[in-house]
Amino acid sequence: MRIGRPTLLALGLVAAMMACTEDATAPGKCPTFCPGGQLRVVDTILNVISRDSSYVGYVQPDSAQEMLAANAFGFDSRPIFLLGPVGTRVLLKPDSTGDTTTVPYLSVDSATLVLQIDRRDTLASNLTISLYRLPKSIGPSTTLADLAGPFTDSLLRTVNVDSVLHLAGGIDSTTGDSVAVLDSATGALKVKVSLDSLQANFLASDSGRRAYGIRISADSLAIVSFASVRGSGGPTFRWWGTFDSLGTKVGRVLGISVNLFNSFVSNVGTPTVDSNLVVGGVPSARSLLRFSIPRGIRDSAQVIRATLYLVPETAPAGLPGDSIIFALTRVSTDLGAKSPCVPDPFDPLSTSCVPPGPGDSAFVVEASAHVGRADTIATDITRIVRGWAADTAAPQALMLRGTPEGGNLVPLRLFSSRTPAFRPSLHITYVPRFSFGSP
Amino acid sequence: MRRALPALLGCALAVMGSRRLVAQDSQFGVRGLGAPGTFASVRAWSTGGAFAAFDGMSSLTDAALSSVTRLTAAATSVDDYRRVNDGTNQSSLRSSRFPMLQVAGPVFGNLVVGGGFSTYLYRSYRIEVPGTIVIRGLPENYVDTFGSDGAVTDLRLAAAWSFSPRLVVGGGFHILTGSSKLTANRVFSDSSAYLNAAQTEEESYDGLGVSLSVLATPAPNLRVSGFLRSDNRLRAEVSGFQSAKNDLPTTFGAGIQWTVTPEVKVAGALTHANWSVSSASGTAFNTTNWSVGGEFGRSSLPVRIGVRGGQMPFGPGPTAPTQLGVSAGTGFIFSQGRGILDFGIEHLRRTGGGLTENGWILMAGLTVRP
Numbered sequence: 001m002r003i004g005r006p007t008l009l010a011l012g013l014v015a016a017m018m019a020c021t022e023d024a025t026a027p028g029k030c031p032t033f034c035p036g037g038q039l040r041v042v043d044t045i046l047n048v049i050s051r052d053s054s055y056v057g058y059v060q061p062d063s064a065q066e067m068l069a070a071n072a073f074g075f076d077s078r079p080i081f082l083l084g085p086v087g088t089r090v091l092l093k094p095d096s097t098g099d100t101t102t103v104p105y106l107s108v109d110s111a112t113l114v115l116q117i118d119r120r121d122t123l124a125s126n127l128t129i130s131l132y133r134l135p136k137s138i139g140p141s142t143t144l145a146d147l148a149g150p151f152t153d154s155l156l157r158t159v160n161v162d163s164v165l166h167l168a169g170g171i172d173s174t175t176g177d178s179v180a181v182l183d184s185a186t187g188a189l190k191v192k193v194s195l196d197s198l199q200a201n202f203l204a205s206d207s208g209r210r211a212y213g214i215r216i217s218a219d220s221l222a223i224v225s226f227a228s229v230r231g232s233g234g235p236t237f238r239w240w241g242t243f244d245s246l247g248t249k250v251g252r253v254l255g256i257s258v259n260l261f262n263s264f265v266s267n268v269g270t271p272t273v274d275s276n277l278v279v280g281g282v283p284s285a286r287s288l289l290r291f292s293i294p295r296g297i298r299d300s301a302q303v304i305r306a307t308l309y310l311v312p313e314t315a316p317a318g319l320p321g322d323s324i325i326f327a328l329t330r331v332s333t334d335l336g337a338k339s340p341c342v343p344d345p346f347d348p349l350s351t352s353c354v355p356p357g358p359g360d361s362a363f364v365v366e367a368s369a370h371v372g373r374a375d376t377i378a379t380d381i382t383r384i385v386r387g388w389a390a391d392t393a394a395p396q397a398l399m400l401r402g403t404p405e406g407g408n409l410v411p412l413r414l415f416s417s418r419t420p421a422f423r424p425s426l427h428i429t430y431v432p433r434f435s436f437g438s439p
Numbered sequence: 440m441r442r443a444l445p446a447l448l449g450c451a452l453a454v455m456g457s458r459r460l461v462a463q464d465s466q467f468g469v470r471g472l473g474a475p476g477t478f479a480s481v482r483a484w485s486t487g488g489a490f491a492a493f494d495g496m497s498s499l500t501d502a503a504l505s506s507v508t509r510l511t512a513a514a515t516s517v518d519d520y521r522r523v524n525d526g527t528n529q530s531s532l533r534s535s536r537f538p539m540l541q542v543a544g545p546v547f548g549n550l551v552v553g554g555g556f557s558t559y560l561y562r563s564y565r566i567e568v569p570g571t572i573v574i575r576g577l578p579e580n581y582v583d584t585f586g587s588d589g590a591v592t593d594l595r596l597a598a599a600w601s602f603s604p605r606l607v608v609g610g611g612f613h614i615l616t617g618s619s620k621l622t623a624n625r626v627f628s629d630s631s632a633y634l635n636a637a638q639t640e641e642e643s644y645d646g647l648g649v650s651l652s653v654l655a656t657p658a659p660n661l662r663v664s665g666f667l668r669s670d671n672r673l674r675a676e677v678s679g680f681q682s683a684k685n686d687l688p689t690t691f692g693a694g695i696q697w698t699v700t701p702e703v704k705v706a707g708a709l710t711h712a713n714w715s716v717s718s719a720s721g722t723a724f725n726t727t728n729w730s731v732g733g734e735f736g737r738s739s740l741p742v743r744i745g746v747r748g749g750q751m752p753f754g755p756g757p758t759a760p761t762q763l764g765v766s767a768g769t770g771f772i773f774s775q776g777r778g779i780l781d782f783g784i785e786h787l788r789r790t791g792g793g794l795t796e797n798g799w800i801l802m803a804g805l806t807v808r809p
Binding site: 382 | 527
């Protein structure tokens with residue numbers, strides 16, 4: 001019998017198609033038609049945290065991402081900033097390649113200061129910003145007491161943010177001030193304060209070098225975070241001048257001052273470190289939690305849920321309804337106070353840590369403590385614990401730090417392992433190793 | 440046809456290469472050591488296995504190698520489609536496997552040597568078990584999945600010596616080897632609260648066996664075969680540590696083949712194995728299996744039919760699960776007899792312990808005699 005090549009190819013194709021099917025999943029009728037053994041789940045609370053410590057002094061006010069302003073609940077905090085000099089000549093047509101001749105200013109007419117409010121309580125009515133001129137000698141060692149005089153007698157402008165915000169377009173046509181909403185979810189605002197020539201007071205002798213301070217007030221809940229240079233952008237100060245353009249007077253921006261220094265001064269002292277744990281505050285404090293998860297669980301079992309319980313020593317102070325946010329970050333090496341956190345995998349050369357966010361919960365998670373309430377803080381750290389199982393050489397330690405660091409005047413105080421009744425604990429749910437292979 | 444041979448081999452390799460060397464053969468092998476293989480080529484399988492004791496390309500007996508007159512290689516490919524009903528759930532399963540490859544040829548005089556591999560125990564399955572557990576005070580739904588993907592393979596080196604045209608004696612040495620990828624997963628319905636747990640291990644097997652067989656031709660048209668095989672034990676290791684050790688059975692049987700005319704051949708066989716020596720979890724039973732089949736027509740295009748029945752060695756009830764299969768097949772000789780393409784189909788029904796399996800097995804085999 002002869003079989004043609006096409007027939008053989010067809011047969012081969014049919015056989016290959018048959019070979020590509022596989023579905024071996026069947027519902028189990030246990031125990032009669034199931035393999036021996038069962039997956040178990042163990043749920044337990046472990047006191048596996050020891051040698052937990054707190055350290056203070058990480059982020060100073062002048063290197064914080066926020067400039068904190070407060071005038072409520074006994075807190076008094078005031079942003080201060082020093083602006084650099086600007087030039088005295090400009091190109092009248094900077095966008096033209098043919099214009100290479102600079103022109104000196106005839107006069108400095110005004111200035112505008114733009115501030116960004118990152119965080120505020122939207123219930124704070126009549127939120128008012130008062131701008132003070134400060135001595136140009138301000139620096140990291142300047143205290144609130146040092147500036148008592150200027151904050152008393154050097155008021156330049158007052159802007160009622162709420163009033164301007166409710167004007168048409170958020171613009172006060174009389175003063176030139178304006179307020180714009182940047183993010184309706186967070187309540188972030190952009191506030192522009194206009195200064196006339198007298199208020200701006202440009203001095204050619206120091207090329208416009210100036211220092212300013214801000215004080216806020218409101219009917220209540222006067223606590224506000226201004227963006228700093230290290231955050232989403234510090235104050236922007238523009239000098240406006242008049243120039244001679246072939247016999248015609250024209251207005252131009254004389255220059256934008258560089259932020260040489262921005263910080264805040266407050267009546268809140270440095271967080272004190274005692275036998276318990278401290279997180280946040282200014283200068284910021286961090287706490288290091290060291291875990292000693294039993295090897296039988298870490299190496300052999302599979303953790304399906306791990307919840308870290310932290311008990312506040314006292315209810316956190318601040319705006320009612322607000323929360324103190326802090327991050328729990330894996331450290332790449334346990335060096336105590338100088339333990340570096342796990343670097344950002346997308347930017348391994350940077351010294352920054354993994355930022356909190358979706359998808360990176362194997363390295364960092366965020367937790368929050370409600371202001372005014374001393375409830376136990378429960379934080380899911382399942383993926384972090386699984387990360388320790390995957391990399392057994394990695395230190396089992398978490399660094400707790402405020403988010404953003406230096407963004408809260410008052411630190412969060414937590415009980416440490418030295419307080420047995422309220423010590424940090426790990427609620428862990430795991431599947432012990434399944435015993436295969438008993439056919 | 441000569442030009443078609445490479446294409447045919449290519450097709451065969453594509454078929455064999457596209458599948459994994461494992462399959463789920465029976466739910467009755469989940470609880471015990473597995474589901475035993477048939478040790479039959481497609482030709483023999485198509486006759487219900489009745490011809491296996493006389494077929495040189497089947498690995499059931501060693502004396503049958505004497506029928507190999509020149510270097511021959513044969514491979515078998517099987518697909519099965521089964522429906523499993525446990526009284527509550529019904530599911531359809533499909534699988535593919537490559538259970539046998541044999542090579543044999545005469546060496547000198549009356550000695551024929553052969554070897555290859557065949558599946559000794561199928562150990563492929565995947566079972567889903569849903570459930571609910573209370574964790575942290577709340578009920579959580581989950582689905583457990585237990586899987587095994589692999590087999591115990593019989594590596595055979597055998598020889599047959601024809602003392603006379605009427606008497607052939609064969610013997611073989613068997614190494615049992617192979618591995619299975621074992622998985623155990625738990626998937627929670629609320630994946631935001633509980634992560635899944637997954638565990639995977641590699642289980643390897645080893646064991647040894649010897650076989651003896653005799654093939655006699657008492658009359659010109661009548662052949663009888665007797666065979667005995669003894670395997671010592673099956674040792675299972677997980678991650679380098681012994682996880683189980685089970686004694687393996689001694690198997691013996693006999694077969695008879697009657698060539699009524701050159702175009703009518705019938706055969707029958709009976710096999711017994713004392714699987715109850717195994718201490719595997721579940722209940723192990725001794726098994727007796729029978730088969731009857733015939734091959735009709737010209738050798739270039741025969742028609743094969745067969746019936747087989749008997750018991751499965753592992754099951755939950757007080758008695759061994761039973762099986763009954765009805766098979767048919769044919770084959771094509773091509774390239775002046777250098778190649779044979781065999782096809783077969785079998786309907787198989789297995790029952791026991793409240794579970795019923797019904798399925799179709801499609802077989803394809805390629806024999807090459809260069």
